[in-house]
Amino acid sequence: MKITAATITGGQMELPAPALLECTSAYDIPADGFYAVFPAQPLQGCCEFTALTVELEGKLVFDGLIDEQILSKNSKGMFLTLKARSKSAVLIDNEAIPQTFTRANLWDIYNAHCKQYGFRGLLCDRNPTLSAFTVAKGRSEWQALESFCRQTLGIMPYISDGYIVAKQRPAGQHIVLSNTLAGCIRFSSLQICNKRYGVISxxxxxxxxxxxxxxxxxxxxxxxxxxxxxxxxxxxxxxxxxxxxADRLMRDSMLKKLLITVTLPSLTAVSVGDHVSIEDDAASYTDLTVYEVTYKADGTGVSTTLALVLPDYVC
Structure with a gap:
């Protein structure tokens, strides 16, 4: 894993291996989260950090902005803690101006609520229009965009390589998890949870x-x-x-009815939207969708935890 931070003066620095790390991305949370604690000695004299990237197996798994930078010292030494979120956080943190659009299309919504924050552009196959679209008081810029996309396209937008993407997520890779079949990715734990309490009928x-x-x-x-x-x-x-x-509310309530959590004893590059099959004596599923990915590293080892759902309710 390679972690590179940008400084407020415009420089770049590759950070040492963290003593503790947690990096999470999820299907329905637009901003990925990053938390890490680094030994501070190699970083003394550094200026303020503004952004960082994380690469795993040559794949970019996090690209975000620093929220907090904390220098601390205790009996175990001096440490630097960095908390960050992916760049879409700027759309969550900023409130959208309340207004009602008349005959607004997707590009109108992008220009009004996203363009000003420095994104590279909007990627879409269609430019749908609503005769009227209201942004209520208290909504974030992201909520305005998401609501428009879900109404007109039936999908949740996402951010990739600096672009806002209003398309169905690409299929992604397909991986097979098994502790019994040769050539498959091994897992250290498996949990199958059937959540009836959240479903709306x-x-x-x-x-x-x-x-x-x-x-x-x-x-x-x-x-x-x-x-x-x-x-x-x-x-x-x-x-x-x-x-x-109303249909969307009920579909959302079904999304995590069946939630399968699998932990891999390694840092494995997996993306939200990837497809997973499980072939084991404990369970057998041929097509699950990655809902959430969490990478962890600490003094006891490393892991990748996948939250998997059925693809039926993933828009």
């Missing part, structure tokens, strides 16, 4: 008559024998398609 919408009188059902709620309803007044962003908003 019915959403009752508040209509223009001000009554909660429009029901939208989860198509497999009855099959699962789950009864969990929500009364929703459609947010302004979904005013033009309240049923689609």
């Amino acid at each position: 019915k959403v009752i919408l508040k209509s223009e008559s001000k009554l909660y009188d429009t029901a939208v059902f989860n198509p497999i709620g009855k099959q699962l024998d789950i009864r969990r309803k929500r009364y929703i007044s459609p947010p302004k962003e979904w005013a033009g398609s309240p049923h689609a908003g």
